[in-house]
Amino acid sequence: MKIKQGIKHWAAKQSLTAPVVGEMVADRLVDLHTGVFLDWADEERQEERRQRLEAFFDATMDTYVAALEKGYPEAEAREITHAQANFDFYNHGWTEMMEFPVEEVETHYDRYADFFETHGITIDDPLGEFAPKSGLPHAPSTPEKLDDPDHPHAIGGFADDVYVETDDGEVVIGGGEEPDAVDVEQAPGVDSDAVTDAEIEF
Numbered sequence: 001m002k003i004k005q006g007i008k009h010w011a012a013k014q015s016l017t018a019p020v021v022g023e024m025v026a027d028r029l030v031d032l033h034t035g036v037f038l039d040w041a042d043e044e045r046q047e048e049r050r051q052r053l054e055a056f057f058d059a060t061m062d063t064y065v066a067a068l069e070k071g072y073p074e075a076e077a078r079e080i081t082h083a084q085a086n087f088d089f090y091n092h093g094w095t096e097m098m099e100f101p102v103e104e105v106e107t108h109y110d111r112y113a114d115f116f117e118t119h120g121i122t123i124d125d126p127l128g129e130f131a132p133k134s135g136l137p138h139a140p141s142t143p144e145k146l147d148d149p150d151h152p153h154a155i156g157g158f159a160d161d162v163y164v165e166t167d168d169g170e171v172v173i174g175g176g177e178e179p180d181a182v183d184v185e186q187a188p189g190v191d192s193d194a195v196t197d198a199e200i201e202f
Contacts, residue, residue, distance in 0.1 A: 001079050001100055001108065002158045005175050006167040011187035013074050013178075016065055021190060026061040028189025033057045037085070040097045040153050049094070051137040059130045060084055066130075067115060075175030079162045080115060083108045087126035093143040098151040100159065107159040 015025040034053045038046045060081035067077035082099060089097045090105050100108060109116060109123055120128030127136075164175040184190055 002155050002163040003079060005075055005164045008186055010178055010182045011184050014182050015184045015187040021184060024189040025187045030054055030057045032188060037097050049139045052139040055132060055136050056088060059127050059132060063130050073175050075162045075164045080112050084126040087123045092141040093145040095145045095149040095151045098154045101151060101154045101156045102149045104159040
């Protein structure tokens, strides 16, 4: 998958693995991700998907931290959570929200199979043990879209590794080195005036 990585992502990583501030950052990241993906959905489908997306992304914050604790680099830990979301989009036929083409779903799973299998994650069950005990809110599927997938936001050809675009526009495999000093104030949710939805990109 091709993702972006900049100072705000590093600040979010530092914050999510810290007490107190981690909760604020997680809440903001859930809001950001929900907003972006709802914008990608057909307008008439947005509100019926909102609660599921909020609960889903909240669960992936735990996945992200677990992947970091297992030693995955920041870019790979974040890609794992995006793969989870795309599995759920695929299962629901929400192809317009997918970040990679439907034919790359299994390839993305296979790359992180060790992590996924350890945590009970499958394509059919994208959250595995990270799923909330009460389950996820229901949202209607659009399976007919899988017959002729339209995924305008999907970027194909990056299924063999994680490709990262840095702040200076360079694309590197695996992501960059974490800066020596990271200001957690730059993380979403720490300072309400520090970031807008447009200022942090996937």
